[in-house]
Amino acid sequence: xxTRIEGSVPEIALEGVxxxxxxxxxxxxxISLTVERGEFVTFLGxxxxxxxxxxxxxxxxxxxxxxxVKVNGMTPGNARELMGFIFQDATLLPWRTVEQNVGLGMQLxxxxxxxxxxxxxxxxxxxxxxxxxxxxxxxLSGGMKMRVSIAxxxxxxxxILLMDEPFAALDEMTRDRLNEELLRLYSEQKWTxxxxxxxxxxxxxxxxxxVILAAHPGRVAHEMKVNLPWPRTAETRESEAYEEQVMEASxxxxxxxxx
Amino acid sequence: xxxxxxxxxxxxxxxxxxxxxxxGLIEMNRLPPYILPGPLVVASALRERxxxxxxxxxxxxxxxxxxxxxxxxxxxxxxxxxxxxxxxRQLLYPYTILLQTVPIIAIAPLIINWVGAGIFAVxxxxxxxxxxxxxxxxxxxxxxxxxxxxNLFVMHKATWAQTLFLLRLxxxxxxxxxxxxxxxxxxxVGGILGELFAGSTRVGEGGLGxxxxxxxxxxxxxxxxxxxxxxxxxxxxxFFIVMFLEWLALHxxxxxxxxxxxx
Numbered sequence: 299x300x301t302r303i304e305g306s307v308p309e310i311a312l313e314g315v316x317x318x319x320x321x322x323x324x325x326x327x328x329i330s331l332t333v334e335r336g337e338f339v340t341f342l343g344x345x346x347x348x349x350x351x352x353x354x355x356x357x358x359x360x361x362x363x364x365x366x367v368k369v370n371g372m373t374p375g376n377a378r379e380l381m382g383f384i385f386q387d388a389t390l391l392p393w394r395t396v397e398q399n400v401g402l403g404m405q406l407x408x409x410x411x412x413x414x415x416x417x418x419x420x421x422x423x424x425x426x427x428x429x430x431x432x433x434x435x436x437x438l439s440g441g442m443k444m445r446v447s448i449a450x451x452x453x454x455x456x457x458i459l460l461m462d463e464p465f466a467a468l469d470e471m472t473r474d475r476l477n478e479e480l481l482r483l484y485s486e487q488k489w490t491x492x493x494x495x496x497x498x499x500x501x502x503x504x505x506x507x508x509v510i511l512a513a514h515p516g517r518v519a520h521e522m523k524v525n526l527p528w529p530r531t532a533e534t535r536e537s538e539a540y541e542e543q544v545m546e547a548s549x550x551x552x553x554x555x556x557x
Numbered sequence: 558x559x560x561x562x563x564x565x566x567x568x569x570x571x572x573x574x575x576x577x578x579x580x581g582l583i584e585m586n587r588l589p590p591y592i593l594p595g596p597l598v599v600a601s602a603l604r605e606r607x608x609x610x611x612x613x614x615x616x617x618x619x620x621x622x623x624x625x626x627x628x629x630x631x632x633x634x635x636x637x638x639x640x641x642x643x644x645x646r647q648l649l650y651p652y653t654i655l656l657q658t659v660p661i662i663a664i665a666p667l668i669i670n671w672v673g674a675g676i677f678a679v680x681x682x683x684x685x686x687x688x689x690x691x692x693x694x695x696x697x698x699x700x701x702x703x704x705x706x707x708n709l710f711v712m713h714k715a716t717w718a719q720t721l722f723l724l725r726l727x728x729x730x731x732x733x734x735x736x737x738x739x740x741x742x743x744x745x746v747g748g749i750l751g752e753l754f755a756g757s758t759r760v761g762e763g764g765l766g767x768x769x770x771x772x773x774x775x776x777x778x779x780x781x782x783x784x785x786x787x788x789x790x791x792x793x794x795x796f797f798i799v800m801f802l803e804w805l806a807l808h809x810x811x812x813x814x815x816x817x818x819x820x
Contacts, residue, residue: 357708357712359708359711359712378712378713378714379714381712382712383708383709383712385705385708385709386705387703387705389703389705389706389709391706391723391724391727392810392811393727393730393809393810393811394810402709402713402723403713405723406710406713406714406715406719406723407713407714434809434810435810436810436812454713
């Protein structure tokens with residue numbers, strides 16, 4: 299998609315990154331990976347391959363044991379305002395209304411009240427949730443909650459989105475629709491995305507590149523460029539090219555499970 | 558629990574039925590009033606001694622409410638410190654259990670020694686027995702926050718104060734109210750009990766506990782019953798006020814105060 303301008307830094311760079319836990323279990327070993335600005339990279343792999351841990355390292359929520367992580371040339375901790383993290387559960391504050399949840403990040407960053415209100419309204423419109431602005435999270439469906447979570451992350455204008463199995467708990471129909479919605483926003487806003495999933499179909503549909511991880515210890519087993527035209531819509535799933543790519547990714551993933 | 562007023566109405570109905578049963582028992586067995594006064598005799602004693610009963614009731618209310626309020630303020634404060642410093646919590650938490658196990662009868666003389674007998678001394682007794690449930694429950698609520706919510710706040714560079722006031726405290730509200738509900742009940746008991754050991758004995762300054770002892774000594778059994786009823790009403794009032802406040806604070810978002818029909 300986007301190629302690097304000579305001399306500029308990659309958006310995300312991991313060099314020989316390892317993560318060991320205190321109980322000596324190795325979660326990740328020797329991960330080296332470069333992600334350019336505007337790429338949509340999906341991590342796919344068996345449970346225990348450390349794909350969620352990888353996002354925690356990039357965001358700086360968890361420190362690396364070895365190696366280095368650079369985000370736009372900075373340490374993860376210093377690059378926080380560039381990143382938005384979307385968790386597996388919507389992680390909304392149940393005592394806040396939808397609009398108050400969407401405005402949370404801006405409130406924490408001390409944004410002015412009027413600017414906040416405008417931005418929140420715009421974000422709710424973006425995810426088609428303006429009609430439930432005053433509702434509480436418990437009144438929403440799983441898919442709606444996840445859209446609130448996405449709106450909250452986008453409100454802070456992140457350049458990089460880290461998404462940790464955001465749609466894993468949703469039914470397939472809802473997941474497909476949210477995937478399409480996500481790509482529509484991606485084409486407009488041009489973030490760099492790191493996305494974790496264990497759905498092959500989802501990975502192929504969304505990504506420009508799929509990174510397949512092996513477990514024990516977590517390491518990069520394969521990388522696969524997804525050759526599907528943009529923009530991708532619901533029809534993309536019916537194309538032969540898509541089927542082929544899904545089969546290819548499945549084959550690579552199967553190798554990881556057997557290996 | 559869904560509709561506090563429904564519960565209140567039902568409670569009143571049960572209360573009236575019990576009164577009827579009580580009067581019926583007296584009539585059937587022809588019991589003399591000094592053994593067991595009927596509700597009508599109690600009612601007339603209540604009417605005759607109303608000013609002094611109200612005076613005692615007010616004093617006990619003041620003691621119980623004062624002690625309870627102080628325990629909420631101090632309990633939340635201690636819980637906030639416990640939530641912030643894990644080491645301190647592990648070191649000091651066992652001592653909060655002391656608050657519950659210390660016999661009031663043993664420390665009452667100390668309290669009188671320090672502040673003198675009277676309303677303030679009883680407030681301290683109430684405060685001591687109300688404190689532990691508030692600390693225990695609130696601390697639990699402050700520290701059991703979803704890890705990813707904490708991560709979310711970290712990602713947005715939230716300050717220590719933002720994490721406390723926008724995340725931990727609201728998260729602890731259901732727990733805080735669970736604590737207050739327990740403490741509200743025992744605050745009335747604490748006030749009455751405290752008066753027995755640390756209350757004032759000057760005329761017109763004794764609360765319900767003092768008046769109960771007095772009525773018992775004078776064999777004024779009917780007035781004794783009136784006092785017991787007043788104490789019960791006071792306990793109920795505290796309970797319902799707390800339940801109402803809890804409903805007010807939580808009904809919009811928390812599962813415990815929502816109608817079950819949803820979902």
